[in-house]
Amino acid sequence: MMAQTEALFRDDAYLRDGAARVVGINDRGGILLDRTMFYATSGGQPGDTGRFTREDGSTIAIAATVTGETKDEIIHVPAAEQVLPEVGETLQLAIDWERRFKLMRMHTACHLLSVICPFPITGASVNEADSRVDFDLPDANVTKEDVTIRLMELVNGDHPVFTRWISEEELESNPGLVKSKNVRPPRGAGRIRLVCIGEEAVVDSQPCGGTHVASTAEVGEIHIGKIEKKGRENRRFRIRFGSLPAS
Ligand SMILES: [Zn+2]
Numbered sequence: 001m002m003a004q005t006e007a008l009f010r011d012d013a014y015l016r017d018g019a020a021r022v023v024g025i026n027d028r029g030g031i032l033l034d035r036t037m038f039y040a041t042s043g044g045q046p047g048d049t050g051r052f053t054r055e056d057g058s059t060i061a062i063a064a065t066v067t068g069e070t071k072d073e074i075i076h077v078p079a080a081e082q083v084l085p086e087v088g089e090t091l092q093l094a095i096d097w098e099r100r101f102k103l104m105r106m107h108t109a110c111h112l113l114s115v116i117c118p119f120p121i122t123g124a125s126v127n128e129a130d131s132r133v134d135f136d137l138p139d140a141n142v143t144k145e146d147v148t149i150r151l152m153e154l155v156n157g158d159h160p161v162f163t164r165w166i167s168e169e170e171l172e173s174n175p176g177l178v179k180s181k182n183v184r185p186p187r188g189a190g191r192i193r194l195v196c197i198g199e200e201a202v203v204d205s206q207p208c209g210g211t212h213v214a215s216t217a218e219v220g221e222i223h224i225g226k227i228e229k230k231g232r233e234n235r236r237f238r239i240r241f242g243s244l245p246a247s
Helices: 097-116 144-156 168-172
Strands: 017-025 031-033 050-053 059-067 074-078 090-095 121-125 130-136 161-167 191-197 204-207 222-229 234-241
Touching: 090 097, 097 130, 097 144, 097 191, 097 204, 097 222, 097 234, 144 222, 161 168, 168 191
Parallel strands: none
Antiparallel strands: 017 031, 017 090, 031 074, 050 059, 050 090, 059 074, 121 130, 130 234, 161 191, 191 204, 222 234
């Protein structure tokens, strides 16, 4: 089954709820909608959880959101033992905002870390309590204390975070925009979504399809919990909420 879902989170990461129509149920019970603010797992950011409310007031708990055959197909995976809606039915959608907002803060923090550590990224995973970014970096001659101070300077700078679309040609003429070593931005769509930080993107810009806060100040207090050695050429930086614990 192929379907294109209007991905509302792409234009407004702060949209928490709204109505949508069921356009399909896949053979595994996944729910497809005409539009959604539920982010689907991609680029190291986990998909949203939340609930759908039917016209009779009953609810369907959504345990995960994933992409289907293409990134334009968004599949809402119900929790166990949920009653499935009918195709054509209108549902009221609500994401678990508390969780999503933490993921937005963490995801934005990963961008800030890549500004401070301008090395090729070999992997990243955003989570509610602890996120990690792996860098191709044989020798980490930085300390978690130094990196934390520089991260908090960017947070406290209250820099705007916004998106803009560029053409593939524009991306090709600026290869430095791509920081990920293994993940290439999706091709073929003709345009690439850039996530920019700072006025005129002075702090950073890089291709990304995830959800971010609107200003670095919203990231709040964060610190580097650990810098780990992952093989000869990789260093894993762990970002956590709160201030750096006294050691
Ligand atoms: Zn991002």
